[in-house]
Amino acid sequence: MRRLLYLLPVAVFAVLALFFLRGLSLNPRDLPSVLIDRPVPEMALPPLPGRGPDTGLATADLKGRVSLVNIFGSWCIACVQEHPFLMRIKQSGAVPIHGIDWRDDPAEGAKWLKKNGDPYERVGADPAPGRAAIDFGVTGAPETFIVDKAGIIRYKHIGPVTREAWDKTLLPIIRELETK
Amino acid sequence: MRRLLLILACLTAFAGPAIAADPSEMLKDPALESRAQHLGKELRCLVCQSESIEDSNADLARDLRVIVRERIQSGESDDQVMQYVVDRYGDYVLLRPPFKASTLVLWVGPFALLLAGLAAAAAFYRRRTNAAPPPPPLSAEEKRRLEALLKDHPPS
Incomplete structure:
Protein backbone atom coordinates (compact mmCIF):
# COMPACT_ATOMS: atom_id res chain seq x y z
CA MET A 1 0.00 0.00 0.00
CA ARG A 2 2.84 2.38 0.91
CA ARG A 3 4.57 1.48 -2.35
CA LEU A 4 1.48 2.56 -4.30
CA LEU A 5 1.60 5.93 -2.58
CA TYR A 6 5.06 6.53 -4.04
CA LEU A 7 3.57 6.02 -7.51
CA LEU A 8 1.10 8.87 -6.95
CA PRO A 9 3.38 11.62 -8.36
CA VAL A 10 3.94 9.50 -11.45
CA ALA A 11 0.17 9.14 -11.87
CA VAL A 12 -0.37 12.89 -11.44
CA PHE A 13 2.35 13.54 -14.00
CA ALA A 14 0.76 11.09 -16.43
CA VAL A 15 -2.63 12.82 -16.19
CA LEU A 16 -1.06 16.25 -16.73
CA ALA A 17 1.01 14.93 -19.62
CA LEU A 18 -2.15 13.58 -21.28
CA PHE A 19 -3.84 16.97 -20.97
CA PHE A 20 -0.85 18.80 -22.41
CA LEU A 21 -0.40 16.27 -25.20
CA ARG A 22 -4.00 16.81 -26.23
CA GLY A 23 -3.51 20.57 -26.00
CA LEU A 24 -0.57 20.36 -28.38
CA SER A 25 -2.61 18.65 -31.07
CA LEU A 26 -5.51 21.11 -30.91
CA ASN A 27 -5.60 23.97 -33.38
CA PRO A 28 -5.61 27.23 -31.38
CA ARG A 29 -7.52 28.94 -34.21
CA ASP A 30 -10.53 26.62 -33.86
CA LEU A 31 -12.27 28.63 -31.20
CA PRO A 32 -15.68 27.47 -30.11
CA SER A 33 -18.19 30.05 -31.25
CA VAL A 34 -20.48 31.40 -28.55
CA LEU A 35 -23.04 32.23 -31.22
CA ILE A 36 -23.98 28.65 -32.00
CA ASP A 37 -27.71 28.12 -31.33
CA ARG A 38 -28.23 31.85 -31.03
CA PRO A 39 -30.23 33.97 -33.47
CA VAL A 40 -28.43 35.84 -36.22
CA PRO A 41 -27.35 39.24 -34.89
CA GLU A 42 -29.38 42.32 -35.82
CA MET A 43 -28.03 43.83 -39.00
CA ALA A 44 -29.13 45.73 -42.08
CA LEU A 45 -26.14 45.89 -44.40
CA PRO A 46 -26.27 47.93 -47.62
CA PRO A 47 -25.71 46.19 -50.97
CA LEU A 48 -22.46 46.35 -52.95
CA PRO A 49 -22.49 48.93 -55.77
CA GLY A 50 -23.76 47.48 -59.05
CA ARG A 51 -25.40 44.40 -57.52
CA GLY A 52 -28.94 45.77 -57.64
CA PRO A 53 -31.02 47.77 -55.18
CA ASP A 54 -32.44 45.01 -52.96
CA THR A 55 -29.39 42.78 -52.59
CA GLY A 56 -28.06 43.91 -49.22
CA LEU A 57 -28.18 41.61 -46.22
CA ALA A 58 -30.50 42.05 -43.26
CA THR A 59 -31.40 39.75 -40.39
CA ALA A 60 -34.88 39.09 -41.80
CA ASP A 61 -33.36 37.79 -45.07
CA LEU A 62 -31.98 34.79 -43.19
CA LYS A 63 -35.36 33.43 -42.14
CA GLY A 64 -37.48 30.85 -43.96
CA ARG A 65 -34.72 28.75 -45.52
CA VAL A 66 -31.51 27.10 -44.45
CA SER A 67 -28.71 29.29 -45.75
CA LEU A 68 -24.99 29.96 -45.56
CA VAL A 69 -23.45 33.25 -44.52
CA ASN A 70 -19.91 33.57 -45.84
CA ILE A 71 -17.50 36.21 -44.57
CA PHE A 72 -15.14 37.37 -47.30
CA GLY A 73 -13.20 40.39 -48.54
CA SER A 74 -11.35 41.40 -51.65
CA TRP A 75 -8.18 41.60 -49.52
CA CYS A 76 -8.52 38.03 -48.28
CA ILE A 77 -6.19 35.54 -49.92
CA ALA A 78 -7.76 32.37 -48.54
CA CYS A 79 -11.09 33.59 -49.97
CA VAL A 80 -9.65 33.38 -53.49
CA GLN A 81 -8.74 29.80 -52.75
CA GLU A 82 -12.23 29.05 -51.44
CA HIS A 83 -14.11 30.89 -54.17
CA PRO A 84 -14.30 28.23 -56.92
CA PHE A 85 -15.90 25.83 -54.45
CA LEU A 86 -18.54 28.39 -53.45
CA MET A 87 -19.30 28.79 -57.17
CA ARG A 88 -19.84 25.03 -57.40
CA ILE A 89 -22.19 25.07 -54.42
CA LYS A 90 -24.16 27.81 -56.14
CA GLN A 91 -24.32 25.77 -59.36
CA SER A 92 -25.45 22.69 -57.48
CA GLY A 93 -28.28 24.73 -55.97
CA ALA A 94 -27.76 22.93 -52.65
CA VAL A 95 -28.24 25.98 -50.46
CA PRO A 96 -28.38 29.76 -50.93
CA ILE A 97 -25.13 31.53 -49.98
CA HIS A 98 -25.13 35.06 -48.66
CA GLY A 99 -21.97 37.10 -48.26
CA ILE A 100 -20.65 39.72 -45.88
CA ASP A 101 -17.96 41.82 -47.53
CA TRP A 102 -15.90 42.38 -44.40
CA ARG A 103 -13.49 45.28 -43.78
CA ASP A 104 -13.59 46.15 -47.43
CA ASP A 105 -14.24 49.07 -49.70
CA PRO A 106 -17.64 48.03 -51.16
CA ALA A 107 -16.46 49.07 -54.64
CA GLU A 108 -13.43 46.76 -54.29
CA GLY A 109 -15.68 43.93 -53.13
CA ALA A 110 -17.96 44.41 -56.15
CA LYS A 111 -14.96 44.42 -58.49
CA TRP A 112 -13.61 41.25 -56.89
CA LEU A 113 -16.94 39.47 -57.40
CA LYS A 114 -17.09 40.60 -61.02
CA LYS A 115 -13.62 39.18 -61.60
CA ASN A 116 -13.94 35.88 -59.70
CA GLY A 117 -17.63 35.13 -60.14
CA ASP A 118 -20.52 35.87 -57.81
CA PRO A 119 -21.84 32.89 -55.83
CA TYR A 120 -23.97 34.99 -53.51
CA GLU A 121 -27.66 35.69 -53.40
CA ARG A 122 -27.33 38.69 -51.11
CA VAL A 123 -24.16 40.52 -50.11
CA GLY A 124 -23.96 43.07 -47.32
CA ALA A 125 -21.15 45.60 -47.16
CA ASP A 126 -19.49 45.73 -43.74
CA PRO A 127 -16.58 48.17 -44.02
CA ALA A 128 -14.16 48.76 -41.12
CA PRO A 129 -14.62 48.51 -38.17
CA GLY A 130 -16.76 45.59 -39.32
CA ARG A 131 -19.56 45.79 -36.79
CA ALA A 132 -21.67 43.03 -38.34
CA ALA A 133 -18.70 40.65 -38.50
CA ILE A 134 -17.86 41.37 -34.86
CA ASP A 135 -21.50 40.70 -33.96
CA PHE A 136 -20.98 37.30 -35.61
CA GLY A 137 -17.83 36.76 -33.53
CA VAL A 138 -15.69 36.61 -36.64
CA THR A 139 -11.94 36.24 -36.05
CA GLY A 140 -10.77 36.04 -39.66
CA ALA A 141 -11.89 35.50 -43.23
CA PRO A 142 -13.14 33.29 -44.67
CA GLU A 143 -15.65 32.01 -42.16
CA THR A 144 -18.94 30.35 -43.02
CA PHE A 145 -22.03 30.08 -40.86
CA ILE A 146 -24.95 27.70 -41.35
CA VAL A 147 -28.23 29.41 -40.46
CA ASP A 148 -31.41 27.38 -40.04
CA LYS A 149 -34.95 28.21 -41.19
CA ALA A 150 -35.71 30.12 -38.01
CA GLY A 151 -32.66 32.33 -38.45
CA ILE A 152 -30.62 30.56 -35.74
CA ILE A 153 -26.88 30.05 -36.25
CA ARG A 154 -26.21 26.30 -36.13
CA TYR A 155 -22.62 25.88 -37.23
CA LYS A 156 -19.47 27.87 -37.87
CA HIS A 157 -16.76 26.78 -40.26
CA ILE A 158 -13.40 28.53 -39.92
CA GLY A 159 -11.18 28.85 -42.98
CA PRO A 160 -11.92 27.96 -46.61
CA VAL A 161 -14.78 25.55 -47.26
CA THR A 162 -13.10 22.56 -48.86
CA ARG A 163 -14.67 19.63 -50.68
CA GLU A 164 -13.83 17.44 -47.69
CA ALA A 165 -15.36 19.79 -45.10
CA TRP A 166 -18.42 20.22 -47.30
CA ASP A 167 -19.03 16.49 -47.83
CA LYS A 168 -18.22 15.41 -44.28
CA THR A 169 -19.60 18.22 -42.18
CA LEU A 170 -21.44 21.10 -43.77
CA LEU A 171 -23.72 19.31 -46.23
CA PRO A 172 -24.92 16.70 -43.68
CA ILE A 173 -25.77 19.50 -41.23
CA ILE A 174 -27.63 21.42 -43.94
CA ARG A 175 -29.60 18.31 -44.99
CA GLU A 176 -30.45 17.61 -41.37
CA LEU A 177 -31.63 21.17 -40.77
CA GLU A 178 -33.73 21.11 -43.93
CA THR A 179 -35.81 18.22 -42.64
CA LYS A 180 -36.76 20.12 -39.51
CA MET B 1 31.00 54.07 -19.55
CA PHE B 99 -13.45 32.52 -11.78
CA LYS B 100 -16.38 30.14 -12.23
CA ALA B 101 -17.26 26.46 -12.05
CA SER B 102 -15.75 25.56 -15.42
CA THR B 103 -12.46 27.29 -14.63
CA LEU B 104 -12.18 26.09 -11.03
CA VAL B 105 -9.46 23.54 -11.85
CA LEU B 106 -7.49 26.23 -13.64
CA TRP B 107 -7.53 28.63 -10.74
CA VAL B 108 -7.43 26.24 -7.78
CA GLY B 109 -5.45 23.39 -9.36
CA PRO B 110 -1.91 24.72 -8.89
CA PHE B 111 -2.55 25.72 -5.28
CA ALA B 112 -4.21 22.38 -4.53
CA LEU B 113 -1.20 20.57 -6.00
CA LEU B 114 1.18 22.72 -3.97
CA LEU B 115 -0.77 22.06 -0.76
CA ALA B 116 -0.87 18.34 -1.49
CA GLY B 117 2.89 18.36 -2.06
CA LEU B 118 3.54 20.25 1.17
CA ALA B 119 1.27 17.89 3.11
CA ALA B 120 3.03 14.88 1.63
CA ALA B 121 6.46 16.33 2.47
CA ALA B 122 5.36 17.19 6.03
CA ALA B 123 3.99 13.68 6.57
CA PHE B 124 7.16 12.16 5.17
CA TYR B 125 9.51 14.14 7.42
CA ARG B 126 7.36 13.67 10.51
CA ARG B 127 7.28 9.92 9.96
CA ARG B 128 11.04 9.84 9.48
CA THR B 129 11.82 11.73 12.71
CA ASN B 130 9.35 9.56 14.62
CA ALA B 131 10.67 6.35 13.13
CA ALA B 132 14.29 7.04 14.10
CA PRO B 133 14.53 7.97 17.83
CA PRO B 134 17.89 9.45 18.87
CA PRO B 135 20.46 6.70 19.60
CA PRO B 136 21.17 6.00 23.29
CA PRO B 137 24.38 7.56 24.71
CA LEU B 138 27.57 5.54 24.38
CA SER B 139 28.33 3.05 27.13
CA ALA B 140 31.65 3.18 29.04
CA GLU B 141 32.96 0.26 26.96
CA GLU B 142 32.07 1.99 23.68
CA LYS B 143 33.71 5.22 24.83
CA ARG B 144 36.96 3.40 25.57
CA ARG B 145 36.95 1.79 22.13
CA LEU B 146 36.28 5.11 20.46
CA GLU B 147 39.16 6.76 22.25
CA ALA B 148 41.51 3.92 21.37
CA LEU B 149 40.51 4.19 17.72
CA LEU B 150 41.03 7.95 17.70
CA LYS B 151 44.47 7.55 19.24
CA ASP B 152 45.56 5.07 16.56
CA HIS B 153 44.02 7.06 13.69
CA PRO B 154 44.00 10.74 14.65
CA PRO B 155 41.50 12.67 12.56
CA SER B 156 43.42 14.62 9.94
Missing part, protein backbone atom coordinates in the same frame (compact mmCIF):
# COMPACT_ATOMS: atom_id res chain seq x y z
CA ARG B 2 29.31 54.64 -16.24
CA ARG B 3 27.84 57.91 -17.48
CA LEU B 4 26.50 56.13 -20.57
CA LEU B 5 24.80 53.53 -18.38
CA LEU B 6 23.33 56.26 -16.24
CA ILE B 7 21.89 58.00 -19.29
CA LEU B 8 20.45 54.71 -20.56
CA ALA B 9 18.90 54.02 -17.17
CA CYS B 10 17.28 57.47 -17.16
CA LEU B 11 15.95 57.01 -20.66
CA THR B 12 14.39 53.63 -19.93
CA ALA B 13 12.76 55.08 -16.83
CA PHE B 14 10.82 57.46 -19.05
CA ALA B 15 9.92 54.90 -21.72
CA GLY B 16 6.23 54.11 -21.34
CA PRO B 17 4.65 50.83 -22.38
CA ALA B 18 4.37 50.46 -26.15
CA ILE B 19 0.82 50.95 -27.36
CA ALA B 20 -0.35 50.04 -30.82
CA ALA B 21 -3.27 52.48 -30.86
CA ASP B 22 -2.44 55.37 -33.11
CA PRO B 23 -3.22 58.85 -31.82
CA SER B 24 -6.20 59.30 -34.15
CA GLU B 25 -8.00 56.44 -32.39
CA MET B 26 -7.55 57.89 -28.94
CA LEU B 27 -10.36 59.59 -27.08
CA LYS B 28 -9.97 63.29 -26.32
CA ASP B 29 -11.02 62.88 -22.70
CA PRO B 30 -7.94 61.40 -20.95
CA ALA B 31 -10.08 59.76 -18.25
CA LEU B 32 -12.16 57.89 -20.84
CA GLU B 33 -9.05 57.05 -22.87
CA SER B 34 -7.34 55.55 -19.84
CA ARG B 35 -10.44 53.45 -19.15
CA ALA B 36 -10.39 52.28 -22.77
CA GLN B 37 -6.71 51.36 -22.54
CA HIS B 38 -7.30 49.56 -19.28
CA LEU B 39 -10.11 47.48 -20.84
CA GLY B 40 -8.11 46.92 -24.01
CA LYS B 41 -5.30 45.39 -22.00
CA GLU B 42 -7.71 42.82 -20.59
CA LEU B 43 -8.99 41.77 -24.01
CA ARG B 44 -7.26 39.19 -26.14
CA CYS B 45 -6.51 39.89 -29.77
CA LEU B 46 -8.15 36.93 -31.52
CA VAL B 47 -5.74 37.01 -34.44
CA CYS B 48 -2.44 36.96 -32.58
CA GLN B 49 -3.95 35.30 -29.49
CA SER B 50 -1.28 36.09 -26.93
CA GLU B 51 -1.39 39.85 -27.28
CA SER B 52 -3.99 42.23 -25.94
CA ILE B 53 -5.96 44.30 -28.44
CA GLU B 54 -4.20 47.36 -27.04
CA ASP B 55 -0.79 45.94 -28.03
CA SER B 56 -1.70 44.34 -31.33
CA ASN B 57 -1.42 45.73 -34.82
CA ALA B 58 -3.94 43.29 -36.28
CA ASP B 59 -6.92 44.83 -38.09
CA LEU B 60 -9.44 43.03 -35.91
CA ALA B 61 -7.72 44.36 -32.77
CA ARG B 62 -7.91 47.84 -34.21
CA ASP B 63 -11.64 47.42 -34.91
CA LEU B 64 -12.22 46.25 -31.36
CA ARG B 65 -10.25 49.18 -29.95
CA VAL B 66 -12.44 51.55 -31.95
CA ILE B 67 -15.64 49.83 -30.79
CA VAL B 68 -14.52 49.74 -27.13
CA ARG B 69 -13.92 53.50 -27.34
CA GLU B 70 -17.26 54.15 -29.00
CA ARG B 71 -19.07 52.26 -26.28
CA ILE B 72 -17.19 54.01 -23.49
CA GLN B 73 -17.95 57.35 -25.06
CA SER B 74 -21.63 56.46 -25.33
CA GLY B 75 -21.63 56.14 -21.54
CA GLU B 76 -21.43 52.38 -21.01
CA SER B 77 -19.80 51.05 -17.85
CA ASP B 78 -16.63 48.95 -18.00
CA ASP B 79 -18.65 45.82 -17.25
CA GLN B 80 -21.09 46.55 -20.06
CA VAL B 81 -18.28 47.01 -22.57
CA MET B 82 -16.57 43.79 -21.48
CA GLN B 83 -19.88 41.93 -21.63
CA TYR B 84 -20.42 43.20 -25.19
CA VAL B 85 -17.15 41.60 -26.30
CA VAL B 86 -17.63 38.40 -24.26
CA ASP B 87 -21.13 37.96 -25.78
CA ARG B 88 -19.50 37.76 -29.20
CA TYR B 89 -16.20 36.01 -28.56
CA GLY B 90 -16.73 34.07 -25.33
CA ASP B 91 -14.59 33.96 -22.19
CA TYR B 92 -11.59 33.17 -24.37
CA VAL B 93 -11.33 36.85 -25.24
CA LEU B 94 -10.55 37.69 -21.60
CA LEU B 95 -6.82 37.53 -20.94
CA ARG B 96 -7.66 36.88 -17.29
CA PRO B 97 -10.08 33.95 -17.23
CA PRO B 98 -13.13 34.54 -14.98
